[in-house]
Amino acid sequence: DQQVKQNSPSLSVQEGRISILNCDYTNSMFDYFLWYKKYPAEGPTFLISISSIKDKNEDGRFTVFLNKSAKHLSLHIVPSQPGDSAVYFCAASAYYGGSQGNLIFGKGTKLSVKP
Amino acid sequence: GAGVSQSPRYKVAKRGQDVALRCDPISGHVSLFWYQQALGQGPEFLTYFQNEAQLDKSGLPSDRFFAERPEGSVSTLKIQRTQQEDSAVYLCASSLEYFRVGELFFGEGSRLTVL
Numbered sequence: 001d002q003q004v005k006q007n008s009p010s011l012s013v014q015e016g017r018i019s020i021l022n023c024d025y026t027n028s029m030f031d032y033f034l035w036y037k038k039y040p041a042e043g044p045t046f047l048i049s050i051s052s053i054k055d056k057n058e059d060g061r062f063t064v065f066l067n068k069s070a071k072h073l074s075l076h077i078v079p080s081q082p083g084d085s086a087v088y089f090c091a092a093s094a095y096y097g098g099s100q101g102n103l104i105f106g107k108g109t110k111l112s113v114k115p
Numbered sequence: 116g117a118g119v120s121q122s123p124r125y126k127v128a129k130r131g132q133d134v135a136l137r138c139d140p141i142s143g144h145v146s147l148f149w150y151q152q153a154l155g156q157g158p159e160f161l162t163y164f165q166n167e168a169q170l171d172k173s174g175l176p177s178d179r180f181f182a183e184r185p186e187g188s189v190s191t192l193k194i195q196r197t198q199q200e201d202s203a204v205y206l207c208a209s210s211l212e213y214f215r216v217g218e219l220f221f222g223e224g225s226r227l228t229v230l
Contacts, residue, residue, distance in 0.1 A: 042223055046220070
């Protein structure tokens with residue numbers, strides 16, 4: 001049973017427009033969420049994160065929104081650039097009080113930004 | 116080096132062979148994770164070390180998988196009697212975080228193909 005779901009395998013956006021990538025989760029214990037970006041033949045690289053005590057975190061062109069009641073988060077990229085074309089993974093973690101736990105990843109969404 | 120280094124980058128093994136995958140984390144990072152990423156999937160947790168202690172190995176798919184980090188730095192993931200379903204990219208990640216998982220720094224991965 002997938003605890004972190006990215007239901008859109010792919011997304012195509014025109015350069016300069018907004019890209020919105022979505023992620024849903026089922027485990028109510030998750031309290032920290034991250035987005036990773038992955039280019040072919042490279043490892044994932046950290047993009048942005050959000051704690052469950054917030055509902056929005058912004059870093060330059062990237063903003064993550066968290067809706068805890070809906071167990072939903074989204075990543076907004078504005079404006080989108082061709083270099084943003086990559087696979088984006090949503091990940092979540094829970095704090096177990098002394099045990100670090102691990103990151104649970106979604107399957108990823110492949111973003112293509114067309115010039 | 117500055118990042119997480121993994122070797123070999125590519126490994127082809129015949130079914131039944133043993134393989135060893137190496138990870139050299141970022142210097143000073145106490146936490147080290149191994150993930151398995153099958154084609155079209157997100158990374159899936161295998162095991163986690165804090166220094167030399169293996170604190171969680173719940174993700175290892177079978178007793179053919181074994182990981183160690185004897186001196187708290189370099190780690191080796193060993194797969195015995197490889198099977199075709201072991202074909203995947205094996206990602207190593209390290210983290211500064213001690214008590215809860217935060218940003219993970221990933222290596223480029225070792226792509227294992229079992230024939």
